[in-house]
Amino acid sequence: MKLNFKKSGQGDVLIILHGLFGSADNWFSIARELEKHFTLYLVDQRNHGDSPHSDEWNYELMANDIKELMDNEGISKAHLMGHSMGGKTVMKFATLFPEMIDQLIVADIAPRYYPVHHGRILEGLNAIPLDTIQSRKEADDVLAAFIKIPGIRQFLLKSLGRDDAGKFIWKINLSVITEQIEIVGEAITSDKPIEIRTLFMGGANSDYILDSDKEEIATLFPNSSIIFIKDAGHWLHAEQPKAVIETVMAFLG
Incomplete structure (x- = not known):
């Protein structure tokens, strides 16, 4: 599926994915700073924003949508960042196409199964x-x-x-x-660990990444670290944009 996206900036490519019910527009305030350092792709995932609608909707398809975007744009490797549902999409992408990721940022979601709560x-x-x-x-x-x-x-x-x-x-x-809301909570699994350098960035006031998730995160992503953004809940990029920008810049270098 050909996704809608907004491209800006220059430098290494950073692709950003929104969460459930969201769109690329959710990241505009963050983008104004990050586009000074990266070529940004703010993407509408399928069934969201201005991207096409489809009856088929799962993380494997959403990960393949990103691969199609990268192939069409001539991008062989990029940094990927995803929030919530978008975080699971980029984790799934990492299990399927690890060679296409430079570094990975997962915002306020763990790989585990989440029960339906929407x-x-x-x-x-x-x-x-x-x-x-x-x-x-x-x-x-x-x-x-x-x-x-x-x-x-x-x-x-x-x-x-x-x-x-x-x-x-x-x-x-x-x-x-x-x-099909159940698919949003599906766990991301892999037969082998994902060695990509990865940052899990949680909101300190959110309950999406728990202490009990740390072992599973370390097993699936052994080259990962976890940072919690102070005074932020699940929508950490909206609540603490400056801290999120600083954290992203420090990680991606």
């Missing part, structure tokens, strides 16, 4: 009547009955777009995500 979000998104709402405010009012935190609603509603006729549409493939 039910309330999906209820809220599916409750928004796209055929009848006239404004984003109306969509937000519906979503507020399911999600109390305004910042989370604002993030989710970034995926609300309009078609050529001006009708509201979801840029995410909401029906497929709803039906």
Whole structure:
């Protein structure tokens, strides 16, 4: 699948992948600094942003989408960074195409299985009547009955777009995500360790990377380290962008 992406900057290639319900736009504030040092590719994964929708959706396919992008762009090797679902995509890519990765950054996710925990979000998104709402405010009012935190609603509603006729549409493939949400939590495994130099970058206030994950991370990625960003939760790049930029720059050198 040919993915939508935004390219900027110059230098070594750094490909960045967003998480579930997100898009390349989530990384714009980070990109303004990183593009001074790298050729950045901010990518919309399949079923997200402006990339195509498909009924087929799993980490092997998403990893192969990235390989297709790299092949089409003439990129033989790159740094890869992914957040949450994007972190699992880049880990899967590392199990399939390790020779195409220079260094790897995984943001606030571990390789283990995660149980489904997005039910309330999906209820809220599916409750928004796209055929009848006239404004984003109306969509937000519906979503507020399911999600109390305004910042989370604002993030989710970034995926609300309009078609050529001006009708509201979801840029995410909401029906497929709803039906196949279990795939997001699937574990990333490998028959052999991945020797790529890897940074796991967690939010200190997040529960996505736990002490109990450290052994599994070290086994699968023996050349890895773990750093926690102070005063950051799961969306660490939005909550502490300066610290994330400094950490990425220090790791990639």
